[in-house]
Each structure stands twice: as structure tokens, then as C-alpha cells.
Amino acid sequence: MxxxxxxxxxxxxxxxxxxxxxxxxxxxxxxxxxxxxxxxxxxxxNKEELFHCVLEKGFNTYTRYLTPALDASTAKERFRKTLAYTLAFVLEHPRYFELIFVRSDTKDQLVHHDELRTRSKMSFDFYTARIRECMDEGYLKQDDPSELSVLLLATFTGFFSLYTSGVLPRSQGEIEALFWRTTERILTGIAA
Missing domain, CATH: 1.10.10.60 (Homeodomain-like)
Structure with a gap:
């Protein structure tokens, strides 16, 4: 309850x-x-404190989804689990995804909250660290990890935005299959 x-x-x-x-x-x-x-x-x-707590709950929820990926034994497994846990977060919390990744006025409010702005950058840093590990391990081609992180996050944010707006299939099985098919296409281009 x-x-x-x-x-x-x-x-x-x-x-x-x-x-x-x-x-x-x-x-x-x-x-x-x-x-x-x-x-x-x-x-x-007040309203500002309430909104601050809403954003904090969204970031905390997303962080709880991502961090178990660190338990995997190889960089490749950690990277793939990061993708899987991101998918799970969006399927289980689409409203929080929209709040922290899609709404431009969320970013406007982050200007006033240093600790939340730092939290909002966490997913980018998390992805970048997983990508850097994969390059070091030889799973991904050598490239700029930050730029590759931008590419992947932009792609996934677009994909998930299409899902949450109702453009993509709504059944969990269909969206998971489509996500992994499109992800494999991207990974084919960046794999070592």
C-alpha cells in the first residue's frame, strides 16, 4: 500500500x-x-519542495534500476544489463522516464537545484563508464566514450519517447523484442 x-x-x-x-x-x-x-x-x-521531491524520486528510481548492472562480471555483461535495466525502468515507470528525460521544463527547474542537476547527469556518466569499460575490454571499437554515450542515450530516449507516446507497440513482449532488434543494429556498428 x-x-x-x-x-x-x-x-x-x-x-x-x-x-x-x-x-x-x-x-x-x-x-x-x-x-x-x-x-x-x-x-x-511548498510547490518547489514538492517538485524537488518528485524529481528526486524519479532519479532515485532510475538509479535503483541501473546499479545492479554493476554486479555483472564482464564489461560486456554490465553494458547489456544496463540496457536491459533501462528498458525495465521505462516499461515499469514510463511517467518517471518522461519526467526526467523528455520534459524540457524539468531541465528548466534543474537550474535551481545543484544536487538534482548532478543526479540528472548520472545516467550519462553511468553509460559512459560502461562504454569505456567495453572499449577497454575490446567489446566496442575505440572511440570517444562520451560521444558514443550521447549517441546511445539520444537513440534510446527517442525510442522510449515513441513508446510512451503510443507510436510503438504497447505490449511488453513486442516492445522488448523491437528494442533488442534495434539495439543489436546499433551494436553491430560500434562493436569491435
Missing amino acids: SSTKDIILNCARDQFLSDGYKGLSMRRIAAKADISATAIYRHFS
């Missing part, structure tokens, strides 16, 4: 995705969460 705070965070996330930061209303969030307008202030002092 979700806590009141989690319900509020989910309602705030959904309202932000539909109305943007300027459209966030503590009253409307409270109404959606089925609590009184004053009760929301027991958990969050």
Missing part, C-alpha cells in the same frame, strides 16, 4: 506532466490525492 506522501508525489508528477511546472497546484494535487489542501503541507512546505 502506498503512503500518503507517495500518493502525493505521484499525483504531483502526473499533474506536472499534463500542466507543466507553472500549472502545478497544491490544491489540485491534494484533491487528486483525496486529502485536504492543508494536509499536503504536512508533507511539503
